[in-house]
Amino acid sequence: MAAFDQSKAYAPQEEGTNFFDDGREIELLHFVYSHPKLESIRGSPQGVLAVIDEYGRTKKYLMNVGEDKGRIVTDLIAEVKPKTMVELGGYVGYSCILFGDAVRKANGQRYYSLERNPEFAAVIASLVDLAGLSDIVKVVVGSSDASIARLHAADVFEHIDLMFLDHYKPAYTTDLKLCEELGLITVGSVLSADNVIKPGNPPYLEYVRSSVQEKKAKAHSGEMETHGQGILEKNVKQYAKRYGEEKLSESKGNPNLVYESRLVESFEPTGVPHMSLPLHSPKPHSIIVAAPRPSRLITLPRMSSPTSLTPFFYNHVPKNLLLILFSILCLPFSTFLLTASILISYIYPQPASASKSAQHGTAPPKTVLITGVSMTKGLVIARLLSLHTPHRIIAADIETTPFTSPGRYSCSISTFHALDAPDGEDSEPYIDSLLTVLRKENVDLWISCSSVVGAVEDAQVLRLAQQALGPSFHAIQFSLDHVRELHEKDAFMSLVRDLHLPAPDSHRCESSAEVLAHLLPRSSGEKGTRKTFILKPIGVDDCARAAMMTLLPLQSPGETRAHVERLAVSKHNPFLLQQFIDGAEYCTHALVIRGEVRVFVACPSSELLMHYKALSPASPLAQKMLGFTKVVAEHGGEGFTGHLSFDFLVRGGGEDVELYPIECNPRAHTAVVLFGESKEMADAYLDGFGRGSGKGVVVPSMPCHSYYWVGHDLIALIVIPLLELLCGRGSLGTVWEGMERFVHHLIYWRDGTYTLWDPLPFWILYQVYWPAQFFRCLVKGCGWSRLNVSTTKVFQS
Numbered sequence: 039m040a041a042f043d044q045s046k047a048y049a050p051q052e053e054g055t056n057f058f059d060d061g062r063e064i065e066l067l068h069f070v071y072s073h074p075k076l077e078s079i080r081g082s083p084q085g086v087l088a089v090i091d092e093y094g095r096t097k098k099y100l101m102n103v104g105e106d107k108g109r110i111v112t113d114l115i116a117e118v119k120p121k122t123m124v125e126l127g128g129y130v131g132y133s134c135i136l137f138g139d140a141v142r143k144a145n146g147q148r149y150y151s152l153e154r155n156p157e158f159a160a161v162i163a164s165l166v167d168l169a170g171l172s173d174i175v176k177v178v179v180g181s182s183d184a185s186i187a188r189l190h191a192a193d194v195f196e197h198i199d200l201m202f203l204d205h206y207k208p209a210y211t212t213d214l215k216l217c218e219e220l221g222l223i224t225v226g227s228v229l230s231a232d233n234v235i236k237p238g239n240p241p242y243l244e245y246v247r248s249s250v251q252e253k254k255a256k257a258h259s260g261e262m263e264t265h266g267q268g269i270l271e272k273n274v275k276q277y278a279k280r281y282g283e284e285k286l287s288e289s290k291g292n293p294n295l296v297y298e299s300r301l302v303e304s305f306e307p308t309g310v311p312h313m314s315l316p317l318h319s320p321k322p323h324s325i326i327v328a329a330p331r332p333s334r335l336i337t338l339p340r341m342s343s344p345t346s347l348t349p350f351f352y353n354h355v356p357k358n359l360l361l362i363l364f365s366i367l368c369l370p371f372s373t374f375l376l377t378a379s380i381l382i383s384y385i386y387p388q389p390a391s392a393s394k395s396a397q398h399g400t401a402p403p404k405t406v407l408i409t410g411v412s413m414t415k416g417l418v419i420a421r422l423l424s425l426h427t428p429h430r431i432i433a434a435d436i437e438t439t440p441f442t443s444p445g446r447y448s449c450s451i452s453t454f455h456a457l458d459a460p461d462g463e464d465s466e467p468y469i470d471s472l473l474t475v476l477r478k479e480n481v482d483l484w485i486s487c488s489s490v491v492g493a494v495e496d497a498q499v500l501r502l503a504q505q506a507l508g509p510s511f512h513a514i515q516f517s518l519d520h521v522r523e524l525h526e527k528d529a530f531m532s533l534v535r536d537l538h539l540p541a542p543d544s545h546r547c548e549s550s551a552e553v554l555a556h557l558l559p560r561s562s563g564e565k566g567t568r569k570t571f572i573l574k575p576i577g578v579d580d581c582a583r584a585a586m587m588t589l590l591p592l593q594s595p596g597e598t599r600a601h602v603e604r605l606a607v608s609k610h611n612p613f614l615l616q617q618f619i620d621g622a623e624y625c626t627h628a629l630v631i632r633g634e635v636r637v638f639v640a641c642p643s644s645e646l647l648m649h650y651k652a653l654s655p656a657s658p659l660a661q662k663m664l665g666f667t668k669v670v671a672e673h674g675g676e677g678f679t680g681h682l683s684f685d686f687l688v689r690g691g692g693e694d695v696e697l698y699p700i701e702c703n704p705r706a707h708t709a710v711v712l713f714g715e716s717k718e719m720a721d722a723y724l725d726g727f728g729r730g731s732g733k734g735v736v737v738p739s740m741p742c743h744s745y746y747w748v749g750h751d752l753i754a755l756i757v758i759p760l761l762e763l764l765c766g767r768g769s770l771g772t773v774w775e776g777m778e779r780f781v782h783h784l785i786y787w788r789d790g791t792y793t794l795w796d797p798l799p800f801w802i803l804y805q806v807y808w809p810a811q812f813f814r815c816l817v818k819g820c821g822w823s824r825l826n827v828s829t830t831k832v833f834q835s
């Protein structure tokens with residue numbers, strides 16, 4: 039540890055609790071904004087930090103991380119290169135400016151500063167703005183546990199790459215457990231915790247140093263958690279004057295996550311080294327850096343909120359009742375919007391596009407059938423074609439009860455046919471009813487927008503329809519052979535390898551023994567695999583899939599064997615053992631016609647896919663994904679026509695970015711909304727009639743609107759934060775922040791379902807479809823954990 043430069047020492051910390059929250063934080067703001075160097079420090083993080091340091095040295099002590107300890111973390115940022123970094127406890131923004139700047143230099147995306155005191159948060163926001171970091175730093179006001187749970191529920195953060203803990207000492211452990219339980223801290227995350235030796239945080243050190251067995255034994259013993267034990271009383275009561283008795287998260291964490299940790303010595307900004315050691319630590323230390331060790335992680339199934347924190351409104355009956363009530367409350371607004379939209383469209387009708395009028399004169403209109411219009415993707419394509427082509431657009435979808443397909447009420451559709459739902463394993467009723475529609479309507483072009491369970495069935499319909507309707511029939515749907523090659527996870531991985539494209543190490547396994555052969559050493563002398571894997575069921579099973587996302591091998595061969603054997607892997611229940619790639623996830627949507635990519639878009643994936651933001655088509659990452667799509671499309675050849683979407687995991691950046699395809703979906707993706715009402719896109723679909731080629735790839739024109747679903751955002755960004763506030767868990771700051779985001783989406787983004795000239799599907803979706811679903815769930819007692827507003831899918835719990 040190098041010597042401390044005394045000329046830089048802060049004023050000493052005053053005894054008692056009056057060394058903060060006594061007005062000095064606002065005084066600091068005045069100091070900064072009346073500083074003679076104000077103009078020269080604008081936009082300069084280092085300049086702003088220097089003036090904060092000057093205040094700390096010449097005026098009053100500030101509880102900042104300071105230059106010396108700060109360097110440990112900035113070095114760590116340069117090493118870890120976090121995409122998302124979170125700090126717990128922002129105070130006046132010193133660490134936030136220092137680390138936010140370092141994250142930006144390391145090409146990171148977001149730095150979240152979680153601060154409970156709204157006055158301090160305002161100081162942070164003001165200084166961050168002065169430092170020119172507002173584009174990367176987000177200040178979140180509220181108690182850390184409530185903010186973490188809320189931001190996770192709203193899909194704002196899905197993973198924390200680096201977390202700096204510097205807030206209320208007893209909350210270090212409880213907040214860490216909460217992040218583990220929510221799957222935000224996983225293998226690959228790094229934690230950096232301040233003040234764990236002085237003033238000391240024994241419960242936190244004990245937790246990050248415990249083995250799986252120790253944690254499990256503690257959980258089973260029913261021993262009461264004592265998060266304040268060993269922490270100085272003055273620190274346990276540090277914020278009592280303003281916040282009274284502290285309520286901490288009671289999350290259970292993820293005991294299977296084991297950390298590797300190291301302590302790093304340094305100095306307080308006052309120059310005080312860490313000497314008083316409440317722990318039996320051999321040396322004075324300050325920051326502990328801890329990273330979960332790979333091969334030990336069990337990623338728990340995601341939950342909307344941790345059980346121990348769950349307020350009443352997440353429970354089945356109140357949840358459904360409240361949503362029905364909310365929908366009733368929204369009725370006057372949505373009805374006003376519907377009426378106003380109809381009137382405006384009546385007065386100013388949507389002009390027919392030039393291509394629509396021109397084509398109308400020359401050839402008789404054809405019949406285009408779109409299946410899957412209850413989902414946004416089908417509806418968007420139907421609207422696009424009705425707007426820009428002269429053809430008759432008809433639609434079909436499974437409709438078990440009235441109003442289960444909001445898209446059928448779209449004015450872009452001339453006729454709607456209800457299809458029979460598959461009867462358990464038997465898909466004959468669906469196939470027959472769709473074939474009947476194709477024949478009866480003498481369909482010229484069928485655009486299939488099947489859901490995940492309909493991919494194989496739609497391919498079967500294609501073969502039968504081609505036989506029945508002859509060569510004049512065309513379809514945007516892959517053949518059965520192609521669907522099998524792409525849809526089944528293991529077959530797709532083999533295809534990727536055969537095409538010499540990069541692929542994660544993957545193995546189809548039909549028995550536990552096969553799985554274990556890849557994971558465990560065969561003899562005592564042999565080393566086991568160094569890679570970590572995920573074991574996914576090869577069929578479609580959302581529940582199983584979520585529950586089985588466990589990183590393997592586990593800590594010991596015995597645990598690994600026990601886990602794998604529980605899954606009952608067999609010939610009839612095969613699994614794919616796939617290498618775990620720790621990277622950001624992206625998804626793509628493409629339209630391929632006769633082996634040629636005609637339409638392409640890529641965007642970052644978010645867990646519920648409720649927000650869509652297109653990547654610039656010119657970016658190296660989008661180009662690389664397009665290149666991959668083209669290779670797969672060309673391999674398919676002349677007979678390869680359909681929608682094609684991929685999920686990729688991505689490591690690195692710029693030209694050196696590495697792509698790992700993890701799944702292929704031979705069907706349309708909701709990202710198709712990003713094309714808006716593009717005429718080029720409609721033209722590309724018409725190539726499905728067998729015309730032209732070599733026209734190039736249609737991409738969204740940039741800048742392009744981002745998309746959201748107002749129903750999802752109203753609940754996630756407004757209703758939940760408000761209810762949490764009423765339950766005494768949230769804060770006004772978090773409600774305000776949710777509102778800000780909501781208003782931003784309302785003004786600058788577009789709703790995926792609403793459009794002025796075709797507003798009825800939007801009204802039906804929120805005023806009829808969803809209330810009917812909630813009512814059904816109440817009456818039938820069907821539990822659900824999540825909803826997807828764009829696909830109308832209910833995820834059963």
Ligand SMILES: C[S@@+](CC[C@H](N)C(=O)[O-])C[C@H]1O[C@@H](n2cnc3c(N)ncnc32)[C@H](O)[C@@H]1O
Nearest residue numbers: 102103127129132133153154181182204205206
């Ligand atoms: C030591 S200061 C943080 C210093 C800051 N990291 C820096 O180095 O510039 C601790 C901060 O944590 C905040 N805090 C305490 N408990 C909190 C909680 N439960 N959630 C969010 N912030 C909290 C306090 O208001 C205080 O501003």
